[in-house]
Amino acid sequence: xxxxxxxxxxxxxxxxxxxxxxxxxxxxxxxxxxxxxxxxxxxxxxxxxxxxxxxxxxxxxxxxxxxxxxxxxxxxxxxxxxxxxxxxxxxxxxxxxxxxxxxxxxxxxxxxxxxxxxxxxxxxxxxxxxxxxxxxxxxxxxxxxxxxxxxxxxxxxxxxxxxxxxxxxxxxxxxxxxxxxxxxxxxxxxxxxxxxxxxxxxxxxxxxxxxxxxxxxxxxxxxxxxxxxxxxxxxxxxxxxxxxxxxxxxxxxxxxxxxxxxxxxxxxxxxxxxxxxxxxxxxxxxxxxxxxxxxxxxxxxxxxxxxxxxxxxxxxxxxxxxxxxxxxxxxxxxxxxxxxxxxxxxxxxxxxxxxxxxxxxxxxxxxxxxxxxxxxxxxxxxxxxxxxxxxxxxxxxxxxxxxxxxxxxxxxxxxxxxxxxxxxxxxxxxxxxxxxxxxxxxxxxxxxxxxxxxxxxxxxxxxxxxxxxxxxxxxxxxxxxxxxxxxxxxxxxxxxxxxxxxxxxxxxxxxxxxxxxxxxxxxxxxxxxxxxxxxxxxxxxxxxxxxxxxxxxxxxxxxxxxxxxxxxxxxxxxxxxxxxxxxxxxxxxxxxxxxxxxxxxxxxxxxxxxxxxxxxxxxxxxxxxxxxxxxxxxxxxxxxxxxxxxxxxxxxxxxxxxxxxxxxxxxxxxxxxxxxxxxxxxxxxxxxxxxxxxxxxxxxxxxxxxxxxxxxxxxxxxxxxxxxxxxxxxxxxxxxxxxxxxxxxxxxxxxxxxxxxxxxxxxxx
Numbered sequence: 103x104x105x106x107x108x109x110x111x112x113x114x115x116x117x118x119x120x121x122x123x124x125x126x127x128x129x130x131x132x133x134x135x136x137x138x139x140x141x142x143x144x145x146x147x148x149x150x151x152x153x154x155x156x157x158x159x160x161x162x163x164x165x166x167x168x169x170x171x172x173x174x175x176x177x178x179x180x181x182x183x184x185x186x187x188x189x190x191x192x193x194x195x196x197x198x199x200x201x202x203x204x205x206x207x208x209x210x211x212x213x214x215x216x217x218x219x220x221x222x223x224x225x226x227x228x229x230x231x232x233x234x235x236x237x238x239x240x241x242x243x244x245x246x247x248x249x250x251x252x253x254x255x256x257x258x259x260x261x262x263x264x265x266x267x268x269x270x271x272x273x274x275x276x277x278x279x280x281x282x283x284x285x286x287x288x289x290x291x292x293x294x295x296x297x298x299x300x301x302x303x304x305x306x307x308x309x310x311x312x313x314x315x316x317x318x319x320x321x322x323x324x325x326x327x328x329x330x331x332x333x334x335x336x337x338x339x340x341x342x343x344x345x346x347x348x349x350x351x352x353x354x355x356x357x358x359x360x361x362x363x364x365x366x367x368x369x370x371x372x373x374x375x376x377x378x379x380x381x382x383x384x385x386x387x388x389x390x391x392x393x394x395x396x397x398x399x400x401x402x403x404x405x406x407x408x409x410x411x412x413x414x415x416x417x418x419x420x421x422x423x424x425x426x427x428x429x430x431x432x433x434x435x436x437x438x439x440x441x442x443x444x445x446x447x448x449x450x451x452x453x454x455x456x457x458x459x460x461x462x463x464x465x466x467x468x469x470x471x472x473x474x475x476x477x478x479x480x481x482x483x484x485x486x487x488x489x490x491x492x493x494x495x496x497x498x499x500x501x502x503x504x505x506x507x508x509x510x511x512x513x514x515x516x517x518x519x520x521x522x523x524x525x526x527x528x529x530x531x532x533x534x535x536x537x538x539x540x541x542x543x544x545x546x547x548x549x550x551x552x553x554x555x556x557x558x559x560x561x562x563x564x565x566x567x568x569x570x571x572x573x574x575x576x577x578x579x580x581x582x583x584x585x586x587x588x589x590x591x592x593x594x595x596x597x598x599x600x601x602x603x604x605x606x607x608x609x610x611x612x613x614x615x616x617x618x619x620x621x622x623x624x625x626x627x628x629x630x631x632x633x634x635x636x637x638x639x640x641x642x643x644x645x646x647x648x649x650x651x652x653x654x655x656x657x658x659x660x661x662x663x664x665x666x667x668x669x670x671x672x673x674x675x676x677x678x679x680x681x682x683x684x685x686x687x688x689x690x691x692x693x694x695x696x697x698x699x700x701x702x703x704x705x706x707x708x709x710x711x712x713x714x715x716x717x718x719x720x721x722x723x724x725x726x727x728x729x730x731x732x733x734x735x736x737x738x739x740x741x742x743x744x745x746x747x748x749x750x751x752x753x754x755x756x757x758x759x760x761x762x763x764x765x766x767x768x769x770x771x772x773x774x775x776x777x778x779x780x781x782x783x784x785x786x787x788x789x790x791x792x793x794x795x796x797x798x799x800x801x802x803x804x805x806x807x808x809x810x811x812x813x814x815x816x817x818x819x820x821x822x823x824x825x826x827x828x829x830x831x832x833x834x835x836x837x838x839x840x841x842x843x844x845x846x847x848x849x850x851x852x853x854x855x856x857x858x859x860x861x862x863x864x865x866x867x
Contacts, residue, residue, distance in 0.1 A: 105201045106146065106148045106149075107145065107146055107148055107149040107152070107197070107198050107201050107202070108143055108144070108145060108146065108149075108201045108202065108204075108205045109121070109122060109126075109130075109143065109144045109146060110141075110142070110143045110144075110205070110208075111129055111130045111133040111134070111139065111141065111142050111143070111144070112130070112133060112134060113130070114126060114127060114129070114130025114131070114133075114134075114144060115127065115130055115131050115134060116128060116130070116131035116399075118130065119227055120147065120227060121144075121146040121147050121148060121285065122144045122146060122147075122225060122285050123144070123147065123224070123225025123226055123227050123284060123285035123286075123287075124225060124226055124227065124420065125223060125224075125225035125226075125285075125287055125418060125420075126144040126225040126285050126287050127225075128418065128419050128420060129142060129144075129287060129289070129416075129417075129418070129419075130144070131398075132395070132398070132416055132419055135394075135398050137391065137394060137395070137398075137416055138391070138413070138414055138415050138416060139415065139416050139417075140289050140290040140291075140292055140415050140417065141209060141212050141213060141289070141290050142209070142287055142288060142289030142290065143205045143206075143208075143209060143287075143288055144225065144285050144286065144287050144288070145198075145202060145256055145285060145286040145287075145288065146285055147227055147283035147284065147285050149194075149198045149202075150260055150283050150284050150285065150286075151283055152195055152197075152198060153192070153194055153195060153198060153260065154260075156192070156194075156195050157192045157193075159188065159189065159192060162188055163185050163188070163189075163264075166181050166184055166185050166188075167181070167185075167269070169181065170182075170269065178269060181269070182264050182265060182269045185261075185264040185269070186261040186262075186264050186265075189257060189260055189261035189264065190254075190257045190258060190261045192257070194253055194256070194257070199253060202249070202252065202253060202256070202288075203249045205288070206218075206220075206249055206252055206288070209288070209290065213290050217247050217248055218247070218290060218291075219245045219246065219247050219290075219291040219358065219363075220246050220247075220252065220288050220289060220290060220291050221242060221243070221244050221245075221246070221287075221288075221289050221290075221291045221292075221417070222242070222243045222246050222252060222255035222256065222258075222259060222286060222287070222288055222289075223241070223242045223243075223259070223286065223287045223289070224241045224242075224259035224260075224262060224263075224284055224285075224286055224287075225284065225285040225286060225287050226282070226284055227282070227283055227284065227285065241258060241259050241262040242323070243255040243258060243259075243363075243364075244291060244321065244323070244358070244364065244365055245291050245358045245359060245363050245364055245365060246291075246363055247363060251363060252288060255286075256286050256288075259284065259286045260284055260286070263282055263284055289417065291358065292408045292410045292415050292417070293357075293358055293410050294320060294321050294322060294357075294408040294409060294410055295319065295320070295409055295410065295411070296317055296318070296319055296320075296379050296380065296384070296408070296409040297317065297318070297320065297321055297322025297406075297407065297408040297409065298315065298316045298317030298318060298322050298332055298333075298379075298406075298407060299315075299316050299317075299322070299332075299404065299405065299406050299407070300313060300314065300315045300316070300388055300391075300392050300403075300404075300405045300406075300407060301313065301314045301392075301402070301403075301404055301405075302339070302392045302393070302395060302396040302402045302403045302404075302405075303402040304336070310339070310402065311338065311339050311340070312336050312337060312338060312339055312345065313336075313337045313339050313388075313389055313392040313393070314334065314335070314336050314337075315334070315335045315337065315380070315385065315388050315389075315392075316332035316333065316334050316335075317332055317333055317335075317379050317380055317407075318332045318333065318350075318352055318355065318379055319352055319355040319370055319374065319379055320355030320356045320357045320368075321355070321356040321357060321358070321365055321408075322406060322407075322408055322417075323356055323365070332350060332379075333347070333348065333349050333350055333352075333378055333379045333380065334346075334347065334348045334350075335347045335378075335380065335385055337385065337389050337392075339389075339392075339393065342386060342389045342390075344382075344385065347378065349376060349377070349378050351375055351376055352370050352374070352375050352376075352379065353369065353370060353375060354367050354368065354369055354370060355367070355368060355370050384409060384412075384414065387414045388407060388414060391405070391407070391414060391416065392405070395416075395419055399419075399421065401421050402421070403419050403420070403421065404419070404420055404421070405418060405419040405420075406418040406419075438538035438539055438540050439523060439524070439530070439539055439540065439541050440492065440514070440517045440519075440520045440523050440524065440538075440539040441514075441517065441537055441538055441539065442492070442493075442514040442515055442516040442517035442518070442520070442537045442539075443503075443514065443515050443516045443537050444513075444514060444533065444534050444535050444536050444537035444538075445496075445500070445502065445503035445506060445507070445513040445514060445515045445534060445537075446491075446503060446506035446507040446509075446510075446511060446512055446513035446534045447512065447534045447535040447843065448510065448511070448512040448534050448535070449490075449512055449531065449532070449533060449534070450471065450488070450489035450490025450511065450512040450531070450532045450534070451471075451489060451490070451529065451530065451531040451532070451542075451543045451544075452469045452470050452471045452488075452489040452490065452529065452530075453469075453470055453471065453527050453528065453529055454470070454471050454473050454524045454525065454526060454527060454528050454529075454530055455467075455470040455471065455472055455473065455488075455526070456473050456474070456521060456524070456525075456526050457472055457473065457474040457481075457484075458474070458475070458521065460480060460653070463480070463481065463484045466484040466487060466488060467487065468487045468488075469487075469488070469489045470487070470488050470489065471488060471489055471490045471491070471492065471530055471532060472484060472485060472488045472490070472491045472492070473491075473492045473493075473520050473521055473524050474491075474492075474493055474494070474521065475493065475494045475495055475521060476493050476494065476495045476496050476500065476501070476502065477491070477493065477496075477500075477501050477502040477505065478501060478650055478653060479501070479596045479597065479599075479600040479646065479650055479653075480600055480653050480654075482505055482574075482575070482597050482600060482601060483601050485502075485505060485506065485509060485511060486509050486511070486575070488511055489511070489512075489532075490511060490512045490513065490514075490530075490531075490532030490534070491506050491511055491512070491513040491514070491532070492513070492514050492515075492517060492520045492524070492530075492532060492539060493513075493514075493515045493516065493517065493520070494516075494517055494518055494519060494520055494521050495515070495516060495518075496515040496516055500515055500516075502515050503515050504841075505574065505597075506534070507841045507842075507843060508572065508573065508574055508575060508578065508841060508842065509575065509578070510581075510842070510843065511534075512532045512533065512534030513532070513534050514532055514533070514534060514537050514538070514539055517539070520539065524539075528541070529541075529542055529543060530542070531543055531544045556846040556847060556850070557584060557585060557586065557846045559846070559850060560586050560845070560846035560847075560849040560850050561586045563586075563849055563850060563853040564853075565849060565852045565853050565856055566856055567830075567831050567835060567836065567837060567838060567852050567856065568588040568589065568591075568814075568836065568837035568838075569586075569587055569588055569837070569838055569839075569840070569845060569848050569849045569852060570587060570588055570589050570590060570591025570592070570640075570814065570816070570837050570838065570839035570840075571585065571587040571589075571590055571591065571839060571840065571841070571842055571845050572590070572591065572592040572593075572594075572816060572839050572840065572841050572842075573590050573592070573593050573594070573630060573842075574593070574594035574595075574596065574597045575597050576597075576598065576626045576627070576629040576630050577629065578842075579629065579630045579633045579634065580633065582842050583633070585842060585845045585846065586845065586846065586849060587637075587842075587845050588637060588837070589634065589637040589638040589639065589640070589704075590630060590634065590637075590638070590639040590640060590839075591640055591762065591814050591816050591837060591838075591839025592640060592642055592708070592762070592816035592839050593627070593630060593639050593640060593641045593642065594642055594645075595623060595626070595627070595641060595642065595643070595644050595689070596644060596645065596646060596650075597626075598622065598623055598626035598627070599623065599644055599646070599654075600654070602622045602623075602625075602626055603618070603619055603622050603623070604654060604655055605654055605655040605656055606651060606654040606655060606656040606657040606659075606660055606661075607619060607682075607685035607688060608656070608659075608660045608681075608682070608684075608685050609654075609655060609656025609657070609659070609660070610656075610688075611684055611685060611688075612656075616688055619688050619692070620688055620691050620692045620695060621692075621695075623688075623689065623692035624692040624693075624695040624696050624699075624700070627639070627641055627692065627693070627696050627705060628696050628700050628702055631696060631700075631702040631704055631705050632700075632702060634704070635702060635704050636704050637704060638704050638705075638706055638737075639702075639704055639705050639706070640706045640707070640708050640737075640739060640762070640814075640816075640839075641693065641705055641706065641707050641708065642707075642708040642709075642710050642741065643677065643686070643689050643707060643708070643709060643710060644689060645672060645673055645710040645711060646672070647664075647667035647668060647670065647672050648661045648662065648663075648664045648667045648670055648671050648672070649661075649663075649664070649667045650667075660681075668770075668776070669771075672710075672711050673709070673710045673711025673712065673713075673741075674709050674710070674711065674712050674713070674717045674718065674721050675711070675713065675717060677709075677721050677724070678717055678720045678721050678724065683724070686724065687724065687728060690724065690725055690728040690730065691728060693705060693707055693730065694728060694729055694730055697730070697736070703735045703736070704735075706736060706737040706738070706739065706759075707725070707730075707737075707738055707739070708738075708739040708740070708741055708762060709721055709738070709739070709740050709741060709758075710741045710743070710764070711741060711743055711744065711767070712740045712741060712742075712743070712744060712747060712754065713744050713746055714746065715750065715753060715754065715757065718740065718754065718757045718758070719757060722738060722757065722758070725738065732758075732759055737759035737760060738758050738759055739758060739759060739760045739761065739762050739814075740754055740757075740758045740760075740761050740762070741761075741762055741763075741764045741767075741816075742754075742761045742762065742763045742764065742768065742802050742813075743763075743764035743766075743767035743768050743771065744767070744768075744771060745768075745771055745772060745798070747761075747802065748768075748772075748798045748801050748802055749801075750805075751801055751802045751804070751805020751806060751808075751809075752805040752806075752808050752809045753809075754805075755805055755806045755808075755809035755810075755811040756809050756811075758811065759811060759812070760806070760811050760812040760813060760814065760836075761802060761806045761811065761812075761813045761814070762813070762814040762815065762816050762839070763799060763802055763813070763814070763815040763816070764816060765790045765795070765799075765815060765816075765819040765820075766790075766819075768795065768798060768799075769788060769789070769790045769792070769795050769819075770788065772792075772794050772795050772798055773787065773788070773789075773792060773794065773795070775787050775788050790819035790823065790826060791819075791823055791825065791826055796826075796829060799815075799829075799830070799833070800833055803833045803834060803835055807834065812836040812837070813835055813836055814835065814836060814837040814838065814839055815830060815835060815837075815838055815839065816839040820838050820839075820840050820844075820848060824847070824848075824851050827840075827848055827851055827852065827855075828851065828855050831852055831855040831856060831859070832855065832859060838852065
């Protein structure tokens with residue numbers, strides 16, 4: 103079709119990203135390579151540009167953007183919603199509307215179907231947009247019928263550029279309203295009986311000798327998004343032989359709505375729920391397609407597929423953008439330019455971004471190496487984007503260490519002077535295993551045993567001692583779905599409060615926005631609880647220190663400057679204080695909402711930094727007043743971090759359902775050591791294996807069991823020291839909660855120790 107506004111796939115190739123977007127360009131490329139792609143046309147970025155200039159849209163959007171305070175979440179959401187409403191309600195220019203209609207008629211003709219149902223997908227042009235994909239910019243609308251509905255769907259795709267988080271990103275990066283042209287793909291809707299994704303390498307191990315296929319029944323949206331557990335098939339790339347398969351229980355599926363547009367959820371036939379969704383012949387077809395894609399692009403591909411009446415179609419392909427992170431051995435000869443403590447294993451290389459204050463965080467981009475004195479909860483969104491993190495201060499239990507391990511980002515802490523030694527923009531390699539930082543990009547080799555193999559070995563092991571996992575970033579739960587953990591033994595809510603809310607709880611109360619706090623906190627917790635139900639999620643109520651609360655918007659008004667916040671106004675002492683009580687009640691109400699309104703009764707709670715018996719009684723009383731009472735499905739645990747609990751373990755245990763040892767704080771308070779002291783850490787003073795700490799742990803285990811209560815541990819120590827994990831099992835501890843990267847290893851160790859001790863493994867719920 104001869105138009106600047108429309109291109110059919112046979113007119114597009116992989117180099118046409120500028121006007122077709124990444125998705126459109128790749129679809130055109132594989133269509134022209136004669137791979138099975140449903141017919142489609144692309145509404146080009148030129149059409150988007152013309153639309154943006156019509157009706158005075160650019161000026162209207164710029165005016166709204168100019169008055170948005172992106173650091174005020176409510177203001178940001180309101181402004182972004184206003185922009186989306188304007189975009190969605192604005193008519194497309196006459197010529198654009200006309201050629202879209204003609205293209206749709208041609209698509210119907212080519213498909214021999216009148217009023218053809220189509221899938222309408224946004225197609226971004228800039229790599230930077232992938233960095234903001236969490237904001238929901240990559241919109242897909244399915245089963246859209248008729249010209250009028252298609253024009254509306256196109257406007258929704260263009261409006262989706264202005265979600266709240268995407269707008270935050272745009273303003274922080276200095277993009278104008280016209281700076282991100284977006285194409286839209288309009289493609290024949292495949293009436294899928296089966297659909298899913300494929301990888302031409304193993305997504306966990308990086309093994310280039312296999313093709314991995316994941317799939318389920320119906321449309322593939324739930325498999326692609328990670329909302330459903332798919333069947334997984336691992337195929338030898340060379341021979342096509344099926345090496346491994348894991349079949350999930352598939353209770354429901356999404357199909358095209360019979361009533362009109364969109365999808366509907368239906369139950370999968372009982373006879374099919376636990377059967378493989380793909381036949382041997384279908385797997386062979388997908389294997390051949392995977393090989394053809396990689397041969398064509400000469401690079402590993404991540405592709406989306408769908409099957410209609412036995413015929414396989416491709417609806418997307420893109421270069422694999424992730425690599426498996428494995429432990430490494432150094433083979434470099436150059437000495438490191440900086441050295442500290444290896445806090446989070448793995449390798450990361452990239453340009454240095456020096457962050458000497460909050461104002462510098464906006465400069466940190468994807469793939470950068472963040473170098474700073476010490477991180478705080480406000481740094482977490484930026485930390486998640488980096489290729490590596492280096493700090494001057496901090497030990498193995500510092501904020502940077504704990505969060506980096508959870509995010510899977512290589513990290514070196516306690517270097518003393520990295521912010522002085524490393525210069526802005528210089529390229530360095532971070533080795534989070536050894537604690538070394540090298541100049542430039544250096545060469546490493548990987549060991550023979552992969553993380554994926556460890557996970558598979560651990561999956562079939564039964565242990566009496568439960569192995570839980572620590573978590574703080576809700577979205578990461580999907581990345582850890584393959585790990586065989588028994589529940590979340592420590593869910594930190596600080597990330598949710600700092601990133602999704604960003605304002606001091608008392609400031610929200612003062613400005614009448616309690617509901618926002620409750621809703622966002624509840625949503626973050628529910629994201630995790632829903633994913634792993636019925637396994638328990640132990641949510642630790644917020645444990646910011648006063649200096650961290652002060653960093654939240656409005657915090658200056660409510661927080662005094664404490665000389666030692668680590669042992670200051672934190673934990674339960676904060677919750678029951680008259681000036682903070684209403685803020686604590688908001689957290690309790692969020693838990694109640696998750697359990698009662700969302701039906702996720704696998705959520706329990708934990709009180710941090712407990713000091714006295716009377717404060718526990720008072721705090722539990724507040725929880726009960728808000729309508730949450732302890733019982734078979736609702737447990738209240740106490741963090742055992744303060745020495746007073748060691749001496750009164752049995753009495754504290756009678757006030758709750760279980761204890762959980764916070765080995766980080768317990769160690770610093772038993773030994774009188776600042777856990778963030780890089781110097782003391784390097785000198786070996788901070789050590790959870792110290793005999794005094796081990797004796798304290800034994801007293802806690804004995805006290806809890808003497809009162810008929812369970813006891814867990816959720817500090818950093820068992821993740822780092824296998825010998826301590828072995829000691830805990832020998833004491834009879836009920837559960838161990840470790841970081842995601844050590845769950846499989848810990849489970850294997852626990853199984854071995856229990857076998858030696860003769861403890862009988864029991865089948866878990």
